Amino acid sequence: EDQVTQSPEALRLQEGESSSLNCSYTVSGLRGLFWYRQDPGKGPEFLFTLYSAGEEKEKERLKATLTKKESFLHITAPKPEDSATYLCAVGAQGGSEKLVFGKGTKLTVNP
Amino acid sequence: DTAVSQTPKYLVTQMGNDKSIKCEQNLGHDTMYWYKQDSKKFLKIMFSYNNKELIINETVPNRFSPKSPDKAHLNLHINSLELGDSAVYFCASSQLTGDGYTFGSGTRLTVV
Numbered sequence: 001e002d003q004v005t006q007s008p009e010a011l012r013l014q015e016g017e018s019s020s021l022n023c024s025y026t027v028s029g030l031r032g033l034f035w036y037r038q039d040p041g042k043g044p045e046f047l048f049t050l051y052s053a054g055e056e057k058e059k060e061r062l063k064a065t066l067t068k069k070e071s072f073l074h075i076t077a078p079k080p081e082d083s084a085t086y087l088c089a090v091g092a093q094g095g096s097e098k099l100v101f102g103k104g105t106k107l108t109v110n111p
Numbered sequence: 112d113t114a115v116s117q118t119p120k121y122l123v124t125q126m127g128n129d130k131s132i133k134c135e136q137n138l139g140h141d142t143m144y145w146y147k148q149d150s151k152k153f154l155k156i157m158f159s160y161n162n163k164e165l166i167i168n169e170t171v172p173n174r175f176s177p178k179s180p181d182k183a184h185l186n187l188h189i190n191s192l193e194l195g196d197s198a199v200y201f202c203a204s205s206q207l208t209g210d211g212y213t214f215g216s217g218t219r220l221t222v223v
Contacts, residue, residue, distance in 0.1 A: 034211050043115075043201050043214030044154070085152065097142050097205055098167050099212065101154040 002027045004102035006088050012108045013078055021073040021105045023088030031091040033071050034099060035064050038085045047086075078109045114138070117202050117215035124192055125223055132187045132218045134202030140213070141206055142166075143185040145177060148199040148217070160185055192222045 005024045013019055025033065032051050036044035048057045050066040057064050061082060063074040073086055085106045089099040115136045124130050136143065144167075145157040159167035160179040174190040185202060199219050203212040 032210075036211070036214075038152075041217075043203075043216050044212075046211035046213065049211055087154065089154075097144075097159060097161075098156050100156075103151065103153050 002090055002092050002100045004088055004090055004100055006086075006102035006105050008105060009103070010106045010108070012110065013075075015079055015109055015111050016077045018074070018076045018078070020075070021086055021107070023071040023073070023102055024069060025071070025088070025090045026069075027090045027092045027100075029093035031093045033066055034089040034091065035071070035073055036087040036089065038087055038104065044087055075107070078107075080109050080111050083107055083109045115202055115204050115213050115215040117200075117218050119218060120216065121219050121221075123221045123223065126192055126194060128192050129188070129190045130192060130220070131189070132200055132202075132220075134185045134187075134215060136183055136202075136204040136213070138204055138213060140204035141182060142204060143179065143182070144203045144205075144212065145185065145187050146201045146203060146214075148201060150198070154201070158185075158187075189220075192220075194222050196220060197222045 003026045007022045032049045035047040038044045048064040053068045061076050065072045085104040087104045089101040117134045142161045144159045146154050148154045157171050158177040162182045163179045176188045179185045199217045201217045202215040205212045
């Protein structure tokens with residue numbers, strides 16, 4: 001069964017303090033690994049898709065990387081507006097568009 | 112605005128009632144989904160439709176019945192609501208190219 005484990009569950013940073021979120025996964029053939037951002041009371045917002053080990057993608061202060069077992073979301077010099085829950089999900093090969101999500105990491109960035 | 116829109120945003124109802132949630136997307140996507148997010152914020156797939164055809168039906172009680180009148184709409188009807196059905200239900204859509212979903216803003220269902 002496909003599984004996604006995210007750590008830590010919660011992370012508190014000071015503004016400007018860089019850090020990383022971890023997403024470990026097991027999947028029967030990776031179709032893609034997805035990162036989403038979710039703000040309170042809203043639906044998840046798509047950030048990145050990574051398809052193969054070694055791939056990296058960046059968006060503003062966020063950088064996602066992928067290995068064969070895990071993905072990291074690196075946050076460089078975060079700002080308070082980066083506070084949100086970050087969700088990781090995997091899609092398996094085989095024709096289904098289903099995504100399996102982790103429980104998320106709640107990030108709080110204090111000014 | 113191009114988006115996935117769900118109605119209602121909030122739904123409070125008594126145990127045993129029947130209720131429906133509606134979802135519409137104007138993104139031209141082929142596939143639509145229902146996900147349930149529980150109190151621990153865990154998102155789990157319930158159903159998926161591709162161009163009006165049911166393609167994913169996870170282990171969900173028979174009281175939940177999705178319907179897709181066309182590829183832009185996916186509704187969720189729930190019979191005989193139970194306390195455990197309280198959650199946030201998200202509709203989403205995607206292209207079959209395998210890229211990320213676009214989610215709606217969710218329907219918070221509270222069963223009392």
